[in-house]
Amino acid sequence: MKSTLITLGLVCSSLPALPALAQNTAPMSTTTAPAGLYQALGETVGITRLMDDFVNRLMADPRIGSHFKDAKPQPLKDSLTRQICQLSGGPCQYTGPDMKTVHGEMDITKANFHALVEVLQAAMDAQGIAFSQQNRLLALLAPMQRDVITVR
Amino acid sequence: MKLVLSHPAMAALALACSAGLAHADTGKLLLTGGVSTIAGSAGGGITPWAVIGSNATEGEVGASAYLTHAATQDYALTGYGVAVGIHDRVELSLARQDFDASPSIALNGIAPFGVTPGQHIKMDVVGVKVRVAGDAVLDSDNWMPQIAVGLEHKRVHPGSLQPVLDFLGTKTQGTDVYVSATKLLLDKGLLLNATLRSTNANQNGLLGFGAAAPGRKSRSLQPEFSVAYLLRKDLAVGAEYRFKPNNLQALGAAAGLGAALREDDWKDIFIAWAPSKNLSLTLAWVDLGRIVPGITHGRKQTGYYLSAQVAF
Secondary structure (H helix, E strand, O other), X not given: OHHHHHHHXXXXXXXXXXXXXXXXXXXXXXXXXXXXXHHHOOHHHHHHHHHHHHHHHHHHOOOOHHHHOOOOHHHHHHHHHHHHHHHOOOOOOOOOOOHHHHHOOOOOOHHHHXXXXXXXXXXXXXXXXXXXXXXXXXXXHHXXXXXXXXXX | OHHHHOOHHHHHXXXXXXXXXXXXXXXXXXXXXXXXXXXXXXXXXXXXXXXXXXXOOOOOEEEEEEEEEEEEOOOEEEEEEEEEEEOOOEEEEEEEEEEEOHHHHHHHHXXXXXXXXXXXXXXXXXXEEEEEEOOOOOOOOEOOOEEEEEEEEEEEEXXXXXXXXXXXXXXXEEEEEEEEEEEEEXXXXXXXXXXXXXXXXXXXXXXXXXXXXXXXXXXXEEEEEEEEEEEEOOEEEEEEEEOOOOOXXXXXXXXXXXXXXXXXXXXXXXXXXXXXXXXXXXEEEEEOOOEOHHHOOOOOOEEEEEEEEEEO
C-alpha cells in the first residue's frame, strides 16, 4: 500500500498541489490540459495499455523496482491510468491523497525521479507515442519533483 | 596549481580520483548535463550553460572527460579536459587547448619577432561553476531557469609568439567571469541558454588578455546565446552565437596595420548525439570570423568542430 501511494505520488499528483517555487516565478500556462494530448496517448485504451507496461517496467527496474516490491500491480495500474487520463485532458476523475503527504516518510532522490522518467519514456516508446507528445506529458509530470523528492 | 597544469593528464586523473570517479550509479537524464565547451565547462561547444557537468545529480558525484578537434581554413584547435560535478551544485573543470598558429610565421614580415615555423599556442583553463538556483529540466510549469555563476581562469603559453604578445601589450593570464541561465521548455523540447561573460580575453585568451593603448585593456560584458532542439531524447540540434570583444584592432590600426588584428563574434550550428548515457558526440560547423586577418588574407575562419565526451 505504501508503495502504491509512492507511485501515485510520483506520477499522479494533482496539479493544484504544486508549490510555488517562488512568488516571482510566473507560471508558464494555466493548469488546463494541453490540447490533443489525451488523443495522442490513445485515449483510455491507449493509456491503460501504457500504464500496464509502465508498471511492469517499474517493478522490474534495477534502480527503483525495490520501491514497488510490495505494490499490488493491478490497482496501481488502474489508479495511474485514471490519473494520466485526467491529466492529459480525458474524461476521468481521480481523488487521492496529495503527494507531499504520501512521500514525507520516503527516501526518494532526484536520481530515483529521473529513473522513473526514463522508465516512462521507454514505456511510451514501446507504445509508439511520438517524442513530441511524450514531452508534453512529461512537462505536466516533471514539476511533481518538488513534492516527490524527499532526499535533497 | 602551475605544476598540476603542466601535466594535464595527471591533473585530470587526480581531479577525477579525488572526486570519486568510481561512483557507481549516477542519474541525470540523457544530455541534460550538456556537452563540454572548448574551455572545459559544461554547456554547448563555445559557451557554458548553467547545467553542472557529468551524469551526477543531487547527492551524487560524477566526472566527465572530452576530446575536441576543430579546424578552419588557416588554423586548427585540439582540446581536451575533465570536469567533475558535485551534487549537481558545483562543477570543477580543467582544460588544455593546443592551437595550431602556423600562419603566425608571417608576423616576422612585420617586425623581427622571431616566430618559429609551425608555432602552436597552448592554453590551460581552470573552471569553477556553481548552480545558484533552479532546475533547467524539471521546473517545466514556470519560466524560472537554472542559473549558475562561473569563472574560467586561463593561462596562455605562446611559445615563440611571446614577443608578439609583448608587442601587443597583452597579458598571458586572465579570468573570465560569467553568469548563465538555462531553460528547457520541456513540452516543446527546446533548450534556451543565455550567458553574460565579463572578459578581456583576445580570441578566447589564445592571443592573451587586454591590449596596449589604443587597444582595450579593460574587461567588457559579452553576451552568448545557445538554442537547442531535441529531435529525440538522445539527439539534439542547435545553434550558438557568442559575442566577442575586439580589443586589439585599434592597436593594430595605430601601428599602421589597418584591421589586421580584427576579432569577430563566433557562431556555430551543431548536432549532438548520445548513443549511451556515458558517451556523447558533437559535430558542428563553426564560423569564427576573422582571426588575425592580417596574416590570413582577411578571410573568415569557418570549418568543422568534432567533440567526444565520456561522462559518469
